Amino acid sequence: MSSEFISEYEVIHAKPKAFYETYARKDELQHQTHYCPGCGHGTIHKMLAQAMDEFGIKDRTILISPVGCSVFAYYYFDVGNVQAAHGRASAVATAVKRSRPESIVISYQGDGDLAAIGSAEILHAANRGEPIAVIFVNNAIYSMTGGQFAPTTLIGQKSTTTPGGRSAIHEGYPLHVSELLATLEAPMYIERVGLGDNRQIAQASRAIRRAVENQVRGLGFSFIEVLSPCPTIWRLSPVESQRWVREVMEKTYPLAVFRDRTKDAQPRPMPQEPPALDTIPQIIGVANGDVPEDSAIRHEPVTDVDLHVRVAGFGGQGVLLLGEVLAEAGLDAGLEVSWLPSYGPEMRSGTSNCHVRLSREPIDSPLVTAPNVLVAMNEPSLKKFDKSVQARGWVIYNGDAFPPECVREDVHVLALPFTQIADALGDARAANMVMLGALLEIADALPQTSVDAALRRLVKNPRFFELDERALARGRELYRESVREVCHAG
Amino acid sequence: MNAEKRDRGLLRVDGNECKGCGLCVEACPPKVIAMSERLNHYGYRTATYVGAGCTGCGICFMVCPEPGAITVLRAMAQRSAAGSGVTMGTEGAMPCASN
The missing domain is CATH 3.40.920.10 (Pyruvate-ferredoxin oxidoreductase, PFOR, domain III)
Structure with missing residues (x-):
């Protein structure tokens, strides 16, 4: 046998380096994510991590995680992490980007977070054209809390709070966040993608890479909406869920690029240099000695019960x-x-x-x-x-x-x-x-x-x-x- | 020895990390991934490579929701006398196999 034909294989796709090797921040099962089998979050995480690897930006990325199943994104990404209050991730991302303009700032939010309680924050962040990337994971329902209807729930879709299916009379129409934001002047890039089949997944990966690239180029507001399966709450198998994204969800939420002004765009100048850290106590009128004394609460039982x-x-x-x-x-x-x-x-x-x-x-x-x-x-x-x-x-x-x-x-x-x-x-x-x-x-x-x-x-x-x-x-x-x-x- | 017998790709599945969602089985264009008969330590059937036929396209890796459950390898350029460098063919791109 000739040595010329010895099979030699090289790794071409493996766990991206932007993930931790083991998830030490988890209490248990530190070798796998906490997501359900077939959940879209894992796939989207992987796309994001691959893009971070590709641009070599792990060490200057700050990921803002939301409230929802992806609240623990910081378990997995070996980057700077901030976990924001419900719906406020894009507002927090604004502050992070303004104080660290050289950082890659990515706000990762679900539909219950971004489209409901956080609808004001995302609207105004987009309207200001904040130079952040927002990944909006839309599964048309509140999943972490057990399946209540969300602003993005489809007409007729059953949830625990719309047991007869969402009706436009009672709950209004599904909120098309991408289309809504595309009416604004400032956003740089808006696209909706899905995880409904191989072709869609490949496109989603490109879109997320694009959003990260916009950050690297210093461009303005990028928004990627991902139609993502939730097998557990939809009560479908992972494969059926994928089909549901493709055959049902996509009818309400068509996949498209809604805004792309990146071609000739120039890096966006930051509005204003933030003040130096040591000048802040003076600016807000707190001298250094004014820190309150130790105010630890002492527990003193005073009643019989x-x-x-x-x-x-x-x-x-x-x-x-x-x-x-x-x-x-x-x-x-x-x-x-x-x-x-x-x-x-x-x-x-x-x-x-x-x-x-x-x-x-x-x-x-x-x-x-x-x-x-x-x-x-x-x-x-x-x-x-x-x-x-x-x-x-x-x-x-x-x-x-x-x-x-x-x-x-x-x-x-x-x-x-x-x-x-x-x-x-x-x-x-x-x-x-x-x-x-x-x-x-x-x-x-x-x-x-x-x-x-x-x-x-x-x-x-x-x-x-x-x-x-x-x-x-x-x-x-x-x-x-x-x-x-x-x-x-x- | 016939060089054609060597697969272009190779697949490794981490049986502990896989949660058995089956998306890779559905997505694999040459259909060379199957669910295991046995349950793993955590009670899941896991994806397993049937052992031959992988093209190294990487689609299973992209659809897999676990960061490190699947690793895809591809055959390096053959150093045969007649070989004229790497011939990647269509498997280098993400084909659009419907599922």
């Missing part, structure tokens, strides 16, 4: 319901209460937790950063919140083997295999109520009648109501038994 509860576990373990029953019971007992659910934007594989406060006094903040009771329904949750528990507080942990690194001398612990205990009662899903029973017994602040009333309001199915009542009673019993054991042991 002052529960700061954090409940944490995997999505689906009943974390939020546990907190809700507790808060409802407090309400029934005439206490001041707050219940604040907190979960990631991931539609899948997420963890969830909630903050619950019960007090006789008005509640200053619904946030529980230093709980006096932590209910940890799994090990990752325990490890995450264990250190935050107040001294002399309680940790109720689902598992009999308490991880040694979480052991603290100054807190009380009730660690039992609650899932197995609930399973023995008839359904492993009642583990949350067994844990709540133990919590109620420990807190000793609520009458059982209030708990019953709360449960009746929240659990409609009589079978589950009965199961939950038994689970609560079992939880109370388990705590009392553990106390007796301690007494005997002592």
Whole structure:
């Protein structure tokens, strides 16, 4: 065999260098994105990263991420990152570009972000011709929050808030942002592309490259709208979603270049040099010595009932319901209460937790950063919140083997295999109520009648109501038994 | 040995990063990507290269929503006596295969 024919291959397409090698900012699964299978964000991210690689601008790029599923774009892009308040990404991009005119500034926004709450910001940024690039990911629905209708939702398209389909009479017509911005004088480049098939994807890649190139050339406002699939919320397979972009969405949102004034364009001069940093305190009338003293809040419990509860576990373990029953019971007992659910934007594989406060006094903040009771329904949750528990507080942990690194001398612990205990009662899903029973017994602040009333309001199915009542009673019993054991042991 | 037997392209799929959306299977013009029979560690069927026929066009890479799940390689110029440098043909551009 001749060595002349030895097959030698070279890599021609691989993960762009503008991405981090591993996504260390993610809590878990650091080797892959948090996006659902078939989500358009990953594809658009890749196009953007490829363009950054091609122009060699990674080190002078500042990406503004929005609120929406792509809120965590900063997990992935190894560039300067700013995450903006909902809808404000193009306003933040304006400020970033003005203070760092040499930077490549890219605002990445979804349709719920840009076309609804951020419609004023994008309109005025475009009208000023701000020299930024905006990538507008349009999937015609609010996806992160579970599928509510957006300004971009198609006529007749069903969503959780338009269950009968969007009607023009009630919700108006789909907002054509690209066409709208193309009526303005200032924008430099506006194009709508899609991810509906190979041809569209290739065009989308070119358009995004074009927007980045405009930044490199120092030109004005570039806007690329991308029709992007959302298989999870559309309830279609990834391949069907792609088809839906091509066959349905594109009819409402035709793909086209709406504005292109880049050909003979000159770099846009910045409006005004920003003032030097050290002159700013003087300009705003703050002398250097005027910084406020340390104003850390000291926590002083003043009332007889002052529960700061954090409940944490995997999505689906009943974390939020546990907190809700507790808060409802407090309400029934005439206490001041707050219940604040907190979960990631991931539609899948997420963890969830909630903050619950019960007090006789008005509640200053619904946030529980230093709980006096932590209910940890799994090990990752325990490890995450264990250190935050107040001294002399309680940790109720689902598992009999308490991880040694979480052991603290100054807190009380009730660690039992609650899932197995609930399973023995008839359904492993009642583990949350067994844990709540133990919590109620420990807190000793609520009458059982209030708990019953709360449960009746929240659990409609009589079978589950009965199961939950038994689970609560079992939880109370388990705590009392553990106390007796301690007494005997002592 | 027949030089024609060597594929122009080669495909690598990271079985841990792939989430099994199947877009690459649909997009591949020569249809040389299939879904695995087995589930990976995370419970997904993953894309796998059937082992032959890749042209190195890179379309699977473009449609894949995961940044590093797919790596595409292309055969380097052959150093055969008769060879006259690289002949890229149409696979150098993004063809417009419909799906």
